[in-house]
Amino acid sequence: MPGIAIGGRYAAPQVAGGVLIAACLVLFPLVASSYQLSTLIVSMVFLLPAIGLNLILGYTGMLSLAQMGFFGVGGYTSALIAMHFGTPFWLNFVAACLVPALLAAPLAIPALRLRHTSFVMCTIAFVFIIESVSKNWVGLTRGDMGLSSVPRPRIGLWSDGFIVHTTVQYYYLGLLLCALAVAALVAIVRSPAGRYMIAIREDEILAASVGGRTWHYRLAAFVLSAAFAGAGGSYYVHYVTVISPTVFDPSYTNTVLVVVLGGGVGTIAGPILGSVVFVALSEALRIAPELRMVVYGLVLTTSVFAFPKGLIAPLTSALRGAVQPKARGPHDR
Amino acid sequence: MTAETQAALSLRGVRKSFGPVIAVAGIDLDIAAGKICGLIGPNGSGKSTLFDCCTGLVRPTAGQVLAGTTDITGWEMARIAREERLLRSFQKAVVFRALTAEENLILAGQMTAFRSLAATFSLGPLAHRRVQALRARAGELLERVGLAHMRHSKAGEMSFGQQKLLQFASMLMPEPRTILLDEPFAGINPVLIERIVENIRAVNREQGVTFVIVEHNIDVLSDLSHRLVVLSRGSILADGNPEDVIRDPRVVEAYLAG
C-alpha cells in the first residue's frame, strides 16, 4: 500500500508509474478539448480538500466533515484580499491556506475533546456556523449575494505579472497546486510525525504509550487538513470568479467524501484517482447532477462493505501482479 | 551498591476509586532499580489499575507516584514515557497492526530520537539520519528476539505470540529505565514464553532495566522475579521472596477463595 510504506523508499514500479501519469497529465492539453480540461479542473478543485480529508481521516483516523467549511473560508479570504488589495495569486493562496488553518486551531480545542460520533457532529456544526457567518456578515461577504468579479489569478512576484485566463492556463495552475499538495502530503505522512498520526489512527492509547503527543498530532492533522481545504478554495474562487454561501452546501462535502473513500482512503494515489473518476468522468459523461448523486450514494454505501479500500486497491494489486509476477524473494511481502 | 537501594518507581499512598468502587486502596510500594518484581493477585485485585496509575492512563484519586525522585503524579502517559522512559505494555492492544515490524520499532524509538514536537515534522538530512539510525537499531533488536525474517511483514499478519515478541522488542527501542509488562505470557506458546523470559533476564542483567510484571502464570513469574508482591482487593497482601510468598497461607487462601 503506497501510503503505508512510510520511511522506506518507494519501489521502482511505483515511481515509474507516478512519472508516467504525471507526464500524461502535463501533456494532456495537447490532445484534450477545453471542455475535457475544464472537467479536470473541477476534479482538481475537489482534490485539494480531499487531500486534507485523506490526511485527517486516512492517516489520523478522525472523520472530519468540516472540509468544505474551511474550503469556503479559504475561498472568501483569497477573493477578499485580491479584491481589496490587488495582490498577486501566490499571496492570496498563502493567505487562503493560513486563515483556515488559524481558524481551525481554536475550533480544534473544543472539538478534540470529542471522539467518534460527537466529533463528527461537531465538525458538521462548524460548517453551519461558518455558513451562518458568511450569510450574516454582510459588510464583509455581501451575505447571500456573495462576491462576484473576483480577479483572475495574477502570476507575478508583486505588482505585475501575467493574468491566468484560458482553460489551459488554469489547468496548469491546478496541476502545479495539486502537485505541491500531494508532495506536502507525502512529506507529512513520511515524517516521524506522520508515523505518530498513523499510530493514532491504529490505537490512540497505544500511540501515547510509545511517547506520542496524541493531542498535538490530532491538532496538527486538523489544522493541516484545513490548510489543504483553503488551498482548494483559493484555486476555486479565482477560477469561477464568484463565491457565495452556496459553497457550504452539504453536497460538496459528500463529493469530497466520495473522492477520498471511493478512490482509496489512506493511500496517496487513491484520492487522485477518485477525483478523476468520480468528478471529471461523471461530468464528462454528462450525468445529470441527481443521477450523479445517486451514483455517489451507491459508491459510498458499497465502498463500506464491498471495497473498503477504494478503487485504488484492485488497481495496485493488478499492477503489482503485472510488474512482478515472478521473483517473490524472502523480502517481498 | 547505591543503585540497588534507589527506587525506580515508588508509590506513596496511591488510591483509585471509580465512583463507589475502590480499585486500589492506598498502596505504598518501592520498586528497587535494576530488579525484576512480579505482581500477582486474583482478577479484580487492582493490578491493571495500579499500572494505569503509574503510567498516567488514569489519575490516582489520592497519593503520589514517583519515578526515581521525580513526582509524575498526574502526568500524561506520553510524557511519562518520553521523559522518564517508564514504559508499559497492554494485555490486548499489542502492536500497530498496519505498520511493518520494523516501522513498529522505529515508531517506538522516535521518542528519544526526536525530542521536540517540531522536529518530528522535519524531513531534512538530520532527521533522515536519525531514522536510519533507528532502522539499524530496529534490525538489531528484531535479530535479538528472533523476528529478523519478519522485518517487513505487517504486524497484523503475525501470530499473537510474534506480536508479543515484537511489542517487547519495541519497548527496548527508546533505552528504557523501567518496563511494566501486563500479562506478557498470556495466550502464547511455551517456546515463545521461554524466548521472552530469556530476553527479560538478559535486558535486566545487561542494561539494568527494572521490570514490574503482572502475570497469572505464577510458576514462570516466581522463577523469573527477584521479588513477588501479591495484591488482593486493592491492597498488598504479601511481599517478599518469591519462594516464601507462594507458600504464604494467606496467598494460597486468596487465590483459592478468589
Add this chain to the structure above:
Amino acid sequence: MLQNLFTDGLVIGSVYALVSVGMTVILGVLGQINFAHGEYYMAGAFAAWWAIDRLGLSYMASIPLTILIVGILSLAIGYAVMQRLVDVSFDAGIIATLGVSLLLQNTATLIFGGTYQIFDGGWLEPMRVFGEDIAQQRVLIFLVTLVVFGALEWLVRKSTFGKQMRAVSQNVECCHVLGVDVRRVVLITFILGTTLAALSGVMTAPITINIYGAMGEAITLKSFAVIVMGGMGSIGGTLVAGWVLGIMESLVAAYVGLQFRDAVAFALLVMVLMWRPSGFFSTKARY
C-alpha cells in the same frame, strides 16, 4: 406574542422530537448514527403527497398507506445496509448511511422533479386552545407526539421486545449467547425508527406545504443536535431536547432575526458538546 411563539416552538419541537426519537432508538440498538434519517421524513411526505395527488385518497387514508410504503422501503434498506452495520466501525456506519441518504434524496428528486411540490391535505381550520387560535393540525401533531412517546416508553421499559432492544444495546456478544436474534432486533428497531420519521413527515407536510427531495437534510442535521442534547439514547430526554430546540428557534427567529434560526441547532449542539459531551440527560450514552 410570547405565548404564540411558545406554542409554535412546542409544535415544531414536537416534530423534531418525533423524528429524532427514531434516530435515538436506532443509535441505541445499533450503535450507529443514521445519516439518512431525514430522508424517511421526506419519503413520508412524498408518499402521502403521491397518495393524495395521484391516487386521490383522503389525507386520513394517506397516513396508513405512507407508513406501509416507508415500512417496505426501510425493510429493504434494513436488509441491504443496516443489518450489516452491527459490527462495523462508527465512521464506516456514517459513510454507509450517508450514501443511503444521497441515494434516497436524489432518487426522489429524479422521480418527483427538482422543484417544490405543493402538499394539499390536512386539517388546517383553526381551533381555540387556551384563548388562542391554532390550526387543528398543529394540535394533532402535539397530541400524536405525546401518545407516541408514551407508547415508546412503555415499549422499551415493559415489553419483551423492549427487553431485547436493551439487551442488544448493552452487549451484542451476550445476545448471541442468550439466543437473542440481533439482526432481527436491529431490523425491527430500524423500521420502527424510520416509520416514526415518516409519520412525522406526513403530519408536518400540511403545515410546511412545500415538499422537495432535499427537505430531509436539514431535519437530519437538527436531529443530531436533538439527540446529543437528549443524551443519546434517552427517550424522555429527546422529547425535552426537541421542545427546547423548537422554542429556542422560534424565539431567536422573532427577537434576533429569521436568518439565525437555523444556526440555533448548531450553536446549541456545540455548546452542549463543550459543556457536557454526553448530553443533558445522559443515561448510558453508547457511542
